[in-house]
Amino acid sequence: MGESTSRPAxxxxxxxxxxxxxxxxxxxxxxxxxxxxxxxxxxGSAEDAAITEIGAVKVRAGEVLGEFATLxxxxxxxxxxxxxxxxITDTMVAAAPRLDAVLPTFLEFARGTxxxxxxxxxxxxxxxTACRTRGYAPPGFAIVDTADxxxxxxxxxxxxxxxxxxxxxxxxxxxxxxxxxxxxARATVAVLHxxxxxxxxxGVHTLEEMRSFSRPPSPEQHRKRHLAEGLPASPGVYVxxxxxxxxxxxxxxxxxxxxxxxxxxxxxxxxxxxEMITLAERVVPVVCATGLEAEVRELRLIGxxxxxxxxxxxxxxxxxxxxxxxxxFPRLSLVRQVRDDGATYLGPFGSVGPAEGARAAxxxxxxxxxxxxxxxxxxxxxxxxLAEMGRCGAPxxxxxxxxxxxxxxxxxxxxxxxxxxxxxxxxRARIDRLSAGHRYEEAAAQRDRLAAFVRAAARTQRLAGLxxxxxxxxxxxxxxxxxDLAVVRYxxxxxxxAVPRGARLRPYVDALVATAETVTxxxxxxxxxxxxxxxxxLRWLDGPGVRLVDxxxxxxxxxxxxxxxxxxxxxxxxxxxxxx
Numbered sequence: 001m002g003e004s005t006s007r008p009a010x011x012x013x014x015x016x017x018x019x020x021x022x023x024x025x026x027x028x029x030x031x032x033x034x035x036x037x038x039x040x041x042x043x044g045s046a047e048d049a050a051i052t053e054i055g056a057v058k059v060r061a062g063e064v065l066g067e068f069a070t071l072x073x074x075x076x077x078x079x080x081x082x083x084x085x086x087x088i089t090d091t092m093v094a095a096a097p098r099l100d101a102v103l104p105t106f107l108e109f110a111r112g113t114x115x116x117x118x119x120x121x122x123x124x125x126x127x128x129t130a131c132r133t134r135g136y137a138p139p140g141f142a143i144v145d146t147a148d149x150x151x152x153x154x155x156x157x158x159x160x161x162x163x164x165x166x167x168x169x170x171x172x173x174x175x176x177x178x179x180x181x182x183x184x185a186r187a188t189v190a191v192l193h194x195x196x197x198x199x200x201x202x203g204v205h206t207l208e209e210m211r212s213f214s215r216p217p218s219p220e221q222h223r224k225r226h227l228a229e230g231l232p233a234s235p236g237v238y239v240x241x242x243x244x245x246x247x248x249x250x251x252x253x254x255x256x257x258x259x260x261x262x263x264x265x266x267x268x269x270x271x272x273x274x275e276m277i278t279l280a281e282r283v284v285p286v287v288c289a290t291g292l293e294a295e296v297r298e299l300r301l302i303g304x305x306x307x308x309x310x311x312x313x314x315x316x317x318x319x320x321x322x323x324x325x326x327x328x329f330p331r332l333s334l335v336r337q338v339r340d341d342g343a344t345y346l347g348p349f350g351s352v353g354p355a356e357g358a359r360a361a362x363x364x365x366x367x368x369x370x371x372x373x374x375x376x377x378x379x380x381x382x383x384x385x386l387a388e389m390g391r392c393g394a395p396x397x398x399x400x401x402x403x404x405x406x407x408x409x410x411x412x413x414x415x416x417x418x419x420x421x422x423x424x425x426x427x428r429a430r431i432d433r434l435s436a437g438h439r440y441e442e443a444a445a446q447r448d449r450l451a452a453f454v455r456a457a458a459r460t461q462r463l464a465g466l467x468x469x470x471x472x473x474x475x476x477x478x479x480x481x482x483x484d485l486a487v488v489r490y491x492x493x494x495x496x497x498a499v500p501r502g503a504r505l506r507p508y509v510d511a512l513v514a515t516a517e518t519v520t521x522x523x524x525x526x527x528x529x530x531x532x533x534x535x536x537x538l539r540w541l542d543g544p545g546v547r548l549v550d551x552x553x554x555x556x557x558x559x560x561x562x563x564x565x566x567x568x569x570x571x572x573x574x575x576x577x578x579x580x
Contacts, residue, residue, distance in 0.1 A: 027207045029196055033060040034144070035113035036192060037106075038184040039123045040086050042074050046129040050074035051099055052088050054106055055181025057189050058113060064189075068109045069182040071096035075567070086179045103130055104544070110141065114207065118164045118188050120145035135542035137291065140254070144211065146191050152213055153198045167191045208265070217265055220278045225264040227283045231257040237286040237297045240276060240309075248276050249309040252298040256285050276309040290484040292476075292540045293496035299533050316530045319348035320355045322456070324368075324416065328402045330409050331369040332359045338524035344413045345524050346456050348531050357452035364449075365426035366412045369405075417464070418558040420457050424450065424565050454569060458562035463525040463534050467491040469553035473509055475499070477545040485549075487512055488537055490521045492529035509549055 037056035043049030056068040071088070073096045083089050117123040120143050131139055150162040159170050164177045164187060173190030175183050196210070204210050231238070236256050240249040253259030260283055262268060268277075286301075288294040302313045323335045326342040334355050338345050349355040363370060415423050427450040434443035466472075467490050475483040481501030485508060487494050495516035499508045521527040526534060540546070557563055 030061045032207050033113045034116050035110040036116040036185050036189045038181045039126050040181050042078050042082055046125040051126055053181040055185040057185045059189055070102055072102050073098050115141040116144045116192055118146045135539045146188055149195050153195055218274055221264045228260040231260055231285050233257045234287050235291050235294045236288040237294055239284040240280040241282050242279050243281045247305040247307040248280055249307050250298055250301045252294040254291055272309055289498050290496045292486055295536050296493045296533050313532055321345045321347040322355050322358055329369050329405055340523035344416050346416045346460050354452040357449040358456045361423050361427050361449045361453035365423040366408045419560040420562050421560055454562045460525050461557055461561045465555055465557050466534055467525055467527050469555050471552040473550040474541055475547045475549050485512055487516045489519050490528040491534045492519050
């Protein structure tokens with residue numbers, strides 16, 4: 001996210017005695033357009049709950065420029081206790097638009113503003129999740145949290161707590177918060193204006209000063225501001241390096257200069273990043289043609305160089321796969337690597353828990369071998385311990401031949417790669433039986449196993465569909481005009497470029513394809529790239545306005561795949577199947 005740089009508040013002297021530059025002058029608060037917004041949701045987690053209402057007020061210099069308010073169909077039932085709190089019922093949202101239709105309108109309404117919310121991390125997490133799951137770029141708004149600001153400006157003598165209702169009463173807001181989005185947003189506007197008046201007493205008059213209030217940059221941040229000098233204002237990847245040239249941290253941005261500068265201002269408050277800055281001696285930029293190329297290069301650099309201050313994507317090799325082995329009596333096994341051995345793979349999973357849940361769901365639908373032992377060519381499966389025999393549903397000595405057992409194997413393989421209905425039907429039947437017997441905790445455990453399987457199957461099928469294309473060339477419109485181009489082979493980004501506004505597309509496409517990386521496909525759903533890279537490409541391809549220029553192969557999803565059961569499962573169990 002490109003954050004603005006900041007300068008010391010009036011009357012303060014930088015810790016290093018260095019005169020600030022014009023680039024560091026802040027934006028006066030009376031020139032800032034704020035979009036004060038509030039969301040009502042079906043729960044507290046952005047991964048499992050959905051948005052039911054959006055309300056926003058756009059203000060500048062104390063004047064209201066516009067308002068935005070709409071109910072949102074969450075795609076499932078609203079829990080009764082949430083309806084009691086908000087007053088929003090299933091009947092009220094039945095005719096409301098889905099978030100797919102509302103989100104672009106809200107993002108356009110908020111474009112060019114500073115987002116303001118009370119307890120902003122909650123509302124912003126829902127907004128980021130909504131953008132990620134629908135293929136939009138992560139919102140690059142600057143964020144102001146009135147709750148956090150109030151804790152720094154007000155004392156216990158002023159207010160007993162920093163709840164929105166308390167602050168609205170303290171600042172005599174005309175609209176009192178009532179857990180409805182627009183009313184709460186209007187109340188937050190009054191709170192914001194009251195806090196800005198208080199900040200004036202501290203010499204805070206710019207947006208940067210407000211965001212960094214009581215959080216001055218460290219002396220080390222001031223001293224190392226020169227590391228951002230000379231960086232281009234272009235999309236790309238930046239690598240913080242230590243004195244030995246080892247990578248400390250890798251990031252990406254649509255504007256390298258602005259983003260790297262933000263690390264040396266008070267806006268950067270993360271303890272581990274401030275520690276990293278004390279070790280950094282240089283910043284190496286990698287300029288990219290498009291935002292997609294920057295995102296992919298970031299993933300590759302993190303995966304290969306494993307910088308210690310990055311938390312995500314450092315160990316793609318630690319992903320877990322559920323493997324249906326290739327042997328006379330196949331079984332489901334958890335593995336770390338996809339091999340060219342004729343086996344069927346499901347995943348990847350981020351941890352063992354969901355992988356075990358998906359395996360349990362498959363065992364519920366198909367009598368696959370769960371024990372380990374040796375195969376006797378003459379007598380079949382003979383080497384199971386008695387305890388293992390008691391747990392194993394098939395195929396111990398005398399039960400089935402190799403040929404008979406293959407029926408279960410073929411059905412399980414089809415469920416993993418194309419038709420999830422047998423697993424869904426078996427699991428839902430079990431959940432219904434447990435619920436009818438009032439065994440709700442066991443039913444919830446089975447529900448979680450079903451969700452783990454469907455999520456993994458959806459991910460595998462999406463990845464496999466892209467990996468099946470020998471070459472795919474796509475174009476995405478740029479905001480300023482022209483097109484971003486991407487060439488993808490077997491799921492790997494092999495070339496990226498930009499077409500200027502008004503230029504002919506075909507010559508750029510031909511040149512990009514001619515110079516693209518050559519790749520040789522491997523086994524499994526991720527033959528040439530990591531799952532994260534392929535999902536990044538899929539999000540870009542699902543974005544608004546994308547056009548397929550050329551395609552060599554078949555890019556499709558199975559008609560009875562995991563995507564076909566999503567709405568049914570969400571409607572039946574009242575939760576969202578995130579992480580598709």
